[in-house]
Amino acid sequence: MINMNIGRRPFLQSAAAVVASGLAATAAADERTARTQPRGYRLIPCEEAFTLPEILAEARRVANNIPSMSSGPIVGPLVPLLLDLGADRLARMDAAGIDMQVLSLGSPGVQNFDTATAISLARLANDRLAETVRAHPGRYAGLATFAPQDPAAAAKELERAVQQLGLKGALVNSHTDSVYLDEPRYRPIFEALQALDVPLYIHPREPGRTLGGPALALPGFTIGWGYGVETGTHALRLIASGLFDEFPRLKIVLGHMGETIPFVLQRIDDRYRFERSLFPGGSLKRLPGDYFRENFWVTTSGMNFAAPLHATIATLGIERVLFAIDYPFEDQAIAVRSFDSIPLSDDARRRICDTNVAQLFKL
Amino acid sequence: MINMNIGRRPFLQSAAAVVASGLAATAAADERTARTQPRGYRLIPCEEAFTLPEILAEARRVANNIPSMSSGPIVGPLVPLLLDLGADRLARMDAAGIDMQVLSLGSPGVQNFDTATAISLARLANDRLAETVRAHPGRYAGLATFAPQDPAAAAKELERAVQQLGLKGALVNSHTDSVYLDEPRYRPIFEALQALDVPLYIHPREPGRTLGGPALALPGFTIGWGYGVETGTHALRLIASGLFDEFPRLKIVLGHMGETIPFVLQRIDDRYRFERSLFPGGSLKRLPGDYFRENFWVTTSGMNFAAPLHATIATLGIERVLFAIDYPFEDQAIAVRSFDSIPLSDDARRRICDTNVAQLFKL
Numbered sequence: 001m002i003n004m005n006i007g008r009r010p011f012l013q014s015a016a017a018v019v020a021s022g023l024a025a026t027a028a029a030d031e032r033t034a035r036t037q038p039r040g041y042r043l044i045p046c047e048e049a050f051t052l053p054e055i056l057a058e059a060r061r062v063a064n065n066i067p068s069m070s071s072g073p074i075v076g077p078l079v080p081l082l083l084d085l086g087a088d089r090l091a092r093m094d095a096a097g098i099d100m101q102v103l104s105l106g107s108p109g110v111q112n113f114d115t116a117t118a119i120s121l122a123r124l125a126n127d128r129l130a131e132t133v134r135a136h137p138g139r140y141a142g143l144a145t146f147a148p149q150d151p152a153a154a155a156k157e158l159e160r161a162v163q164q165l166g167l168k169g170a171l172v173n174s175h176t177d178s179v180y181l182d183e184p185r186y187r188p189i190f191e192a193l194q195a196l197d198v199p200l201y202i203h204p205r206e207p208g209r210t211l212g213g214p215a216l217a218l219p220g221f222t223i224g225w226g227y228g229v230e231t232g233t234h235a236l237r238l239i240a241s242g243l244f245d246e247f248p249r250l251k252i253v254l255g256h257m258g259e260t261i262p263f264v265l266q267r268i269d270d271r272y273r274f275e276r277s278l279f280p281g282g283s284l285k286r287l288p289g290d291y292f293r294e295n296f297w298v299t300t301s302g303m304n305f306a307a308p309l310h311a312t313i314a315t316l317g318i319e320r321v322l323f324a325i326d327y328p329f330e331d332q333a334i335a336v337r338s339f340d341s342i343p344l345s346d347d348a349r350r351r352i353c354d355t356n357v358a359q360l361f362k363l
Numbered sequence: 364m365i366n367m368n369i370g371r372r373p374f375l376q377s378a379a380a381v382v383a384s385g386l387a388a389t390a391a392a393d394e395r396t397a398r399t400q401p402r403g404y405r406l407i408p409c410e411e412a413f414t415l416p417e418i419l420a421e422a423r424r425v426a427n428n429i430p431s432m433s434s435g436p437i438v439g440p441l442v443p444l445l446l447d448l449g450a451d452r453l454a455r456m457d458a459a460g461i462d463m464q465v466l467s468l469g470s471p472g473v474q475n476f477d478t479a480t481a482i483s484l485a486r487l488a489n490d491r492l493a494e495t496v497r498a499h500p501g502r503y504a505g506l507a508t509f510a511p512q513d514p515a516a517a518a519k520e521l522e523r524a525v526q527q528l529g530l531k532g533a534l535v536n537s538h539t540d541s542v543y544l545d546e547p548r549y550r551p552i553f554e555a556l557q558a559l560d561v562p563l564y565i566h567p568r569e570p571g572r573t574l575g576g577p578a579l580a581l582p583g584f585t586i587g588w589g590y591g592v593e594t595g596t597h598a599l600r601l602i603a604s605g606l607f608d609e610f611p612r613l614k615i616v617l618g619h620m621g622e623t624i625p626f627v628l629q630r631i632d633d634r635y636r637f638e639r640s641l642f643p644g645g646s647l648k649r650l651p652g653d654y655f656r657e658n659f660w661v662t663t664s665g666m667n668f669a670a671p672l673h674a675t676i677a678t679l680g681i682e683r684v685l686f687a688i689d690y691p692f693e694d695q696a697i698a699v700r701s702f703d704s705i706p707l708s709d710d711a712r713r714r715i716c717d718t719n720v721a722q723l724f725k726l
Contacts, residue, residue, distance in 0.1 A: 067641075076641065096523050180578060208578060215543060215574035216596055218603050220645055224634035225599055228627060233579055236588055240581050256630065262593060263626040266668045267619065271587035274692070278430075278439065282583055305629045311674035329637070 039097070041350035043336065044141075044357040046102035047201065047255045047301040051082040052128055055105065055121055062112050069206045069222050072108050081328035082106050085132045090139060096332035098325075102361060103129060104143040104171040108205045111148065111176045118147035122157055130165035133343070141363050142167045143201055148176040151185055155192035162196045168361040169253075171201040174234050178208030181234065182241035190247050199251035199297065199360055204231040205260070208330035233261035235296070236268075242283060244291040251295060251360065255324055258298035262312040265289045293317075297360055299324035304338040314347070322360065323353040375506030380613035388498050402460070404713035406699065407720040409465035410566065410618045410664040410687035414445040415491055417475065419485055425475050432569045435471050444691035445469050448495045453502060459695035461688075465724060466492060467506040467534040469624075471568045474511065474539045481510035485520055493528035504726050505530045506564055511539040514548055518555035525559045531724040532616075533594040534564040537597050544597065545604035553610050562614035562660065562723055567594040567622070597658070599631075605646060607654040614658060614723065618687055621661035625675040628652045656680075658721055662687035662713070667701040676711070685723065 051059075056074060063071035073079055081089075085103075093101060105125045112117040122145045129142040144161030146154040161167040170193065171307065172181065181189070181202075193200050204227035207216055211233055216226050235254055244250060254261070261268070269289040276282060284291075298312060301324035313321055325335040344352075414422075417435060426434035436442055444452075448466075456464060468488045473481040485508045492505040507524030509517040524530040533556065535544065544552070544565075556563050567590035570579055574596055579589050598617055607613060617624070624631070632652040639645060646655075656679060663672060664687035675684055688698040707715075720726065 069642075175578075178578075208576075210576040211578035213540075213571075213573040213576055215541075215571060215600065216672040218596075218599060219642065220635045220638050220647075221599050221603060221631065221651070223638055224651075225596070225630035229596070233581075233592070234587070236581060236584055237578065240584060257626070260623040260626050262676065263589060263623050263671050264666070265622070266671075267665055268584065268587035269667070272583045275583050275586055276437075279432075279582065284583075288584070288587075302630055302633070303627070307674040307677040308626050308629075310677075311626065314670040314673075328681060 039349075041354040042099035042358075043097055043323065043353050044100045044102060044140050044363070045098060045301075045325040045327065045332075045335075046253075046357050046361065047203065047299055048084055048101040048103050048327045049082055049106035049329065050103050050129070050132075051079075051106045052121075052125055053083065054124060055110065056083070058113055058117060058121060068196040070108065071112070072106055072205075078328050085128075090136065092332060093139065096336050098332060098336070100139050100141065100239040100363070101327070102141045102143060102168070102357065102363075103132065104203070105129075105145040105202065107173040109145050109167050109171075109173050109249065111173050111205075113147075115147065115149040115150075118149050119153050119157070122147045122154075123160075126157065126161045126165055126167060130161075130167060133166065141361060143169045143171040143361075146170060146172070146189070148172060148181065148186060148189065151188045155188040158189070158192045158196060158198075162198055167198075168363065169201065169251075171203050173203045174231050175205070175208035175211075178210045180208070180237045182237040182243060187246070190243060190250055192248045194250050197249070197251075198362075199253050201255070202231055202234055203255040204228070205232065205254060228256060228259045231256070232261050235259065235261060235292075236288065239288050239291045240282075242286070244295045245285050245346045248295075251297065253297045253299060253360070254324070255299045255301040257300060257308045257312050257324065258296070258316070261292060261296075262298065262315045264306070265292060265315055292334075293320070296320070297322055297356075300339065301326040302330055304335050304342070306342040309342055309344075318348055318351050319356060322350050322357045377648050383531060389692040402712075403709065405721075406460055406686065406716050407463045407465065407696060407726070408461060408664075408686050408688040408690065408695075408698075409720050409724065410564065410662055411464040411466055411618075411690045412445055412469035412692065413448055413466050413495075414442075414469045415484075415488055415493070416446065417487060419446070421476055421484060421656050423478060431628065434472065435568075435605075441691050448491075449463040455695060457503065457697050458538070461695055461699070463502050463504065463726070464690070465504045465506060465531065465637065465687075465720065465726075466495065467564065467566070468492075468501040468508040470566050472508050472534075472536050474536050474568075476510075476512075478512040481512050482516050485510045485517075488522045489520065489528055489530060493524075493615050496529065499517035504724060506532045506534040506724075509533060509535070509552070511535060511544065511552065513584075514551045521552070521555045521559060521561075525561055529726065530561075532564065533562040534566050536566045536568045537576075537594050537610070538568070538571035541573045542601045543571070543690070544605060545600040550609070553606060553613055557610045557613050560614075561725075562616050564618070565594055565597055565615040566618060567591070569593065589622070591619060591622045593638070594619070598622065598624060598655075599651065602654045602663055603645075607658050608646075608648050611658075614660065616660045616662060616685070616723070618662045618664040619691065620663060620666040620671045621659070621679075624655060624659075625661065625678045626671070628655060628678055659683070660685055660719075661670065663690040663702065666695055667698050667705070669705040672705055672707075681711055681714050682719060684715050685720045 144167040207230040269287045299322045507530040515579040632650045662685045
């Protein structure tokens with residue numbers, strides 16, 4: 001039995017809030033009160049999701065219409081919010097005080113589809129996204145999707161999406177068929193990203209077969225713990241593979257406050273040295289933390305909380321932290337209020353929510 | 364090629380320091396300068412390792428004399444430090460300003476041995492540990508080891524170790540043959556621990572087969588990342604299993620600043636509610652974070668760094684944080700200096716290094 005009164009926010013009130021915010025035709029009343037006074041800077045969250053009817057249909061087909069954590073949301077109250085790229089999304093942004101969303105195709109994007117379908121739907125998603133941005137250039141920017149299933153085609157699509165469509169970077173939903181991007185076959189994707197000088201956002205999904213065994217299959221903890229293990233491991237695999245020695249100007253973005261890596265960054269370096277003294281080998285030119293501090297940015301998506309934000313600023317520097325929400329999986333108004341309640345200087349707020357985002361994505 | 368000059372501490376200097384501190388017959392010179400002025404409180408680190416010749420011999424036999432991360436240190440410069448429970452250990456403690464060590468059998472303890480051998484060597488280790496404590500009651504306290512391979516025997520040994528030998532709790536090195544302690548068969552161990560009112564320290568080891576697939580096998584990152592994934596997952600499995608509804612007075616200790624859990628605790632609760640709204644089920648009476656705040660303590664072993672310590676105090680409260688080093692895997696003098704350099708009130712230092720440790724372990 002779930003105890004309804006657990007000291008902090010009641011369990012069911014929150015679950016109900018998710019449903020309510022999904023079904024309401026207009027922005028929820030409590031969102032209207034979020035912005036109590038004008039800010040001196042823009043709020044530009046940068047991990048904000050959408051989907052397309054065509055992508056949803058294929059995701060449902062592949063998942064046999066049975067929802068699971070690996071299929072992404074294919075039914076339920078979040079689907080209308082993901083599909084909406086029109087007036088209602090803008091109204092919700094207004095109500096929560098969001099100036100601009102950096103949009104990306106919701107997880108797992110096209111990565112569960114067969115290669116030809118994935119390539120074709122990635123193109124469609126990028127075209128549709130570019131249209132959306134063109135319709136509201138001050139309110140939206142976009143990150144391209146691509147099909148890692150075909151790295152050469154992915155590199156080409158990234159070039160098209162950035163150079164012709166004006167998208168500002170790319171987003172990948174961690175593993176593709178349980179394979180990580182440190183595999184040499186994916187190097188063309190990174191070659192393109194570095195040449196285009198745009199960042200790659202590595203977004204979570206459920207742990208792949210080669211990472212998450214049954215011990216990690218913990219109902220209720222998949223997103224809060226498993227996604228972080230998955231995506232943090234992915235990031236460290238990129239570092240361990242020597243990717244950043246090969247492409248030293250690559251820019252990688254991690255959500256959820258860096259998927260816990262900032263918390264343990266000094267320990268990772270320290271134990272890397274220790275482990276290498278016991279079992280020599282490897283060919284990295286620098287320590288893991290050197291790459292993380294130089295090639296990575298982290299966002300506050302789902303983690304607009306004081307303690308981890310302060311620790312992350314102290315570890316990486318304010319210039320490496322960007323505001324994000326993870327709409328519609330997180331409630332925009334609650335996320336903004338939560339961020340607003342964190343003790344920070346006005347300058348720090350401006351950098352995190354506006355300047356850093358605009359600079360990294362060249363908005 | 365490893366670059367020797369990487370901005371921070373040179374790679375090989377650190378590796379050499381491990382070797383030097385392991386081989387030197389007396390405490391290293393730089394340890395002598397660690398304590399520059401008298402403290403108003405004791406330094407009582409509580410994750411400090413030892414081993415016995417008999418345990419080492421069996422570990423070497425089981426590992427076929429081939430060192431690996433899963434066998435624990437069976438050769439190399441740390442072995443003499445682990446075996447030493449005599450004057451040299453005390454001299455090293457003096458030199459680093461350590462008043463008292465809470466000792467435990469080094470990872471993976473007896474957990475790789477066959478059941479009969481594990482039971483017998485656990486008894487031997489507890490007897491030898493108790494002798495050590497009796498010889499220097501002001502300098503050592505001890506945590507019992509046990510063989511999870513036989514839960515009923517483990518419960519009995521815990522009773523003997525606490526009630527007859529005066530040990531102050533127990534330590535387990537995470538999984539045993541890739542099985543976690545949330546399995547119902549292990550409930551007798553927790554029944555004994557709650558009845559004895561002593562804490563269980565869950566210490567890391569390499570990820571088990573049911574958790575860490577090949578994607579997590581990252582040379583150089585096993586300790587800094589993989590151990591945390593392993594032990595954090597273990598802790599969350601205990602919570603998810605309803606263990607703390609069944610035994611609400613259990614006390615669990617995690618090292619390494621709670622294996623990143625404090626950093627993501629609010630997100631874990633938040634996404635637990637969200638996930639449960641999508642896929643209802645489960646029977647926990649409270650939120651994961653409620654159990655973590657009530658039944659868990661965390662130590663600073665290997666994480667005597669400002670940012671994660673401040674974040675952890677802010678999240679859990681100062682009363683839940685204990686000082687630890689992880690000797691001899693960490694250099695005592697460096698750990699003490701690192702802790703001393705963290706901005707903290709005198710009262711906070713006293714609680715973390717002395718009062719909290721003494722209170723939890725009833726020293």
